Amino acid sequence: MSVPSTEIESHAKSIKVAIVGAGSVGVTTAYALLLSHLAAEIVLIDIDKNRALGEVMDLSHAAHFAHAKVSVGEYENCAGATAVIITAGVNQKPGQTRMDLVKTNYGLFEQIVPQIAKHAPNTILIVATNPCDVLTKAAYELSGFPVQRVIGSGTxxxxxxxxxxxxxxxxxxxxxxxxxxxxxxxxxxxxxxxxxxxxxxxxxxxxxxxxxxxxxxxxxxxxxxxxxxxxxxxxxxxxxxxxxxxxxxxxxxxxxxxxxxxxxxxxxxxxxxxxxxxxxxxxxxxxxxxxxxxxxxxxxxxxxxxxxxxxxxxxxxxxxxxxx
The missing domain is CATH 3.90.110.10 (Lactate dehydrogenase/glycoside hydrolase, family 4, C-terminal)
Structure with missing residues (x-):
C-alpha cells in the first residue's frame, strides 16, 4: 500500500538523494523520484559533467511542478544524503548476460564507493548497476558500511x-x-x-x-x-x-x-x-x-x-x- 501523499511530502522536506550515473537508468530514476515528491533535493553525479548538466537543466523544468531542487554535484555533495543510488556502469548489450559486465563495473565501483563512503558515512547505498548481486557485495566490502545499509535492487x-x-x-x-x-x-x-x-x-x-x-x-x-x-x-x-x-x-x-x-x-x-x-x-x-x-x-x-x-x-x- 502506498503512503499517503501528505505523509510523503512531510518526510520529503529534509530528504536528499544522490544518484551516481547520469545514464538512462539514473536520469529516469531522478525523474521518477522528482514526481514522487519523496525528496526535497536530488543530486546527479556523473563523470560527464556536461551531459549531467543538460539532464539537470531538463529535469529542473519538471521540478517547477514538483517543488524539489535538482542539481549536478561531485562526490562531496553526497554528504547528508539519506540514500545514494548507484546506476553508473557499462550497460548490458544485446546478447550479453548481466555477469558479462562484472569486471568493468567492479573496477568502476572500486573508484566510486570509497568516495561515497568518505563523504556520506551514514547514508544507505542502493546498487542498481549490473551484475547487481556481485556489485552489492563489492559495495558492502568497499564501503565498510553495516550490512543493512548496502542494498541491491536485486529481484x-x-x-x-x-x-x-x-x-x-x-x-x-x-x-x-x-x-x-x-x-x-x-x-x-x-x-x-x-x-x-x-x-x-x-x-x-x-x-x-x-x-x-x-x-x-x-x-x-x-x-x-x-x-x-x-x-x-x-x-x-x-x-x-x-x-x-x-x-x-x-x-x-x-x-x-x-x-x-x-x-x-x-x-x-x-x-x-x-x-x-x-x-x-x-x-x-x-x-x-x-x-x-x-x-x-x-x-x-x-x-x-x-x-x-x-x-x-x-x-x-x-x-x-x-x-x-
Whole structure:
C-alpha cells in the first residue's frame, strides 16, 4: 500500500538523494523520484559533467511542478544524503548476460564507493548497476558500511515482472498476486512457486476454487518470460529504464518513510549454506536499511536451486575480486 501523499511530502522536506550515473537508468530514476515528491533535493553525479548538466537543466523544468531542487554535484555533495543510488556502469548489450559486465563495473565501483563512503558515512547505498548481486557485495566490502545499509535492487524488478505475468494469466490485478522471485537478479533466479498465492490461496487451490486447470507448462513459460524480459527489451530498444527506475523509487519510499515494508532486495548474508554472498530475499525496509527478520520457508527443491544460485554469484565475486 502506498503512503499517503501528505505523509510523503512531510518526510520529503529534509530528504536528499544522490544518484551516481547520469545514464538512462539514473536520469529516469531522478525523474521518477522528482514526481514522487519523496525528496526535497536530488543530486546527479556523473563523470560527464556536461551531459549531467543538460539532464539537470531538463529535469529542473519538471521540478517547477514538483517543488524539489535538482542539481549536478561531485562526490562531496553526497554528504547528508539519506540514500545514494548507484546506476553508473557499462550497460548490458544485446546478447550479453548481466555477469558479462562484472569486471568493468567492479573496477568502476572500486573508484566510486570509497568516495561515497568518505563523504556520506551514514547514508544507505542502493546498487542498481549490473551484475547487481556481485556489485552489492563489492559495495558492502568497499564501503565498510553495516550490512543493512548496502542494498541491491536485486529481484525487486523480477518480482514485479513475475506478478505482472501471473496477474495477466489469471485475469487479476498484479497487486493481488503474492509471489516472489529470489536469488540472483539474473539467469539463476528462483520463482518461489510453493508460496505463490492469489486471494490467500496457493495457485493450485485457487485454480480448483475457480474451476480451471493448473497449467504447469504455462507457469514454466511465464517464469521464462520473467527471467528473459530484460534481454527481450534490450534486444528491441537497447536498454531498460522505466521499470527499474520505478522499482528504485519503490525501494526508496519505505526507507524515507520508515514504513517497514517487505521488498525482495539483495543483501549480503548466508543463504542455503553459502556464506557471505549477496542475493535477494524478502527484506523489511525502513530508515535503518534492509533487515531479514524471518527466513523464507522454501521446499527442498527450492532450497537446492537457491544454493546453486548463491554458489554461482559467490564464484563470480571471488573471481573478480581475485579470491580464486
Amino acid at each position: 525487486a524488478m523480477d518480482t514485479t515482472r513475475f506478478r505482472h505475468e501471473l496477474g495477466k494469466h489469471y485475469g487479476v490485478n498484479p497487486r493481488n498476486v503474492h509471489a516472489v522471485i529470489v536469488g540472483e537478479h539474473g539467469d539463476s533466479q528462483l520463482p518461489v512457486w510453493s508460496l505463490a498465492s492469489i486471494a490467500g490461496m496457493r495457485l493450485e487451490d485457487y485454480c480448483k476454487q475457480k474451476g480451471i486447470a493448473y497449467d504447469e507448462d504455462a507457469m514454466d513459460a511465464l517464469s521464462k518470460r520473467t527471467r528473459e524480459a530484460a534481454y527481450e527489451i534490450i534486444q528491441r530498444k537497447g536498454k531498460t529504464n522505466y521499470g527499474v527506475a520505478s522499482v528504485l523509487v519503490s525501494i526508496l519510499e519505505p526507507i524515507i518513510t520508515n514504513a517497514d515494508q517487505l521488498v525482495t532486495v539483495s543483501r549480503v548474508g548466508d543463504y542455503a549454506g553459502v556464506e557471505g554472498v549477496a542475493l535477494s530475499m524478502p527484506c523489511k525496509l525502513n530508515s535503518k536499511g534492509a533487515h531479514q527478520d524471518v527466513e523464507l520457508l522454501l521446499n527442498e527443491k527450492e532450497k537446492e536451486a537457491l544454493r546453486r544460485s548463491a554458489t554461482s554469484i559467490k564464484e563470480c565475486f571471488d573471481t573478480v575480486a581475485k579470491r580464486e
